[in-house]
Amino acid sequence: MLQPGDVVALSGELGSGKTTFVRAAVRARHGEDQTTSPTFTFWHRYAGDPPIDHLDLYRVDDPAELHELGLEEALDGHSIAFIEWWTHAPSLVPQRRYEVTIAGAGDQPRIIEVRRPT
Numbered sequence: 001m002l003q004p005g006d007v008v009a010l011s012g013e014l015g016s017g018k019t020t021f022v023r024a025a026v027r028a029r030h031g032e033d034q035t036t037s038p039t040f041t042f043w044h045r046y047a048g049d050p051p052i053d054h055l056d057l058y059r060v061d062d063p064a065e066l067h068e069l070g071l072e073e074a075l076d077g078h079s080i081a082f083i084e085w086w087t088h089a090p091s092l093v094p095q096r097r098y099e100v101t102i103a104g105a106g107d108q109p110r111i112i113e114v115r116r117p118t
């Protein structure tokens with residue numbers, strides 16, 4: 001369903017499976033053999049049509065530093081963007097987004113909720 005410009009904001013505790021979910025989504029969209037070009041440690045871009053950006057904002061303390069790094073490019077409408085730990089920079093994430101919330105971690109089963117705030 002995802003279109004260029006769509007943003008998927010992921011929540012869930014450490015080790016809940018956010019990165020695993022994103023990688024599976026990239027495989028589903030682009031195929032198995034995906035190469036990532038890490039722009040920064042917290043930003044991976046998967047080439048393809050459309051490109052997919054995977055951001056992990058866990059280590060971000062100050063949203064201003066993201067603007068300095070040109071992160072808006074990941075959200076300029078040309079790619080699909082997945083964002084882990086998006087609450088570390090809520091101003092970056094558009095209101096129009098999908099929210100994926102993963103409950104459970106470790107050996108527990110997962111419950112994954114996908115919603116679209118209106």
Ligand SMILES: Nc1ncnc2c1ncn2[C@@H]1O[C@H](COP(=O)(O)OP(=O)(O)OP(=O)(O)O)[C@@H](O)[C@H]1O
Pocket residue numbers: 012013014015016017018019020021084106109110
């Ligand atoms: N749906 C799932 N069911 C069972 N195990 C899973 C599931 N998704 C991920 N895992 C396992 O949980 C562990 C953590 O996964 P992952 O790195 O994707 O979590 P994360 O939410 O991205 O963590 P972090 O907050 O540190 O970035 C991995 O060992 C992974 O194999």
Ligand SMILES: [Mg+2]
Pocket residue numbers: 018019020056084
């Ligand atoms: Mg992760």
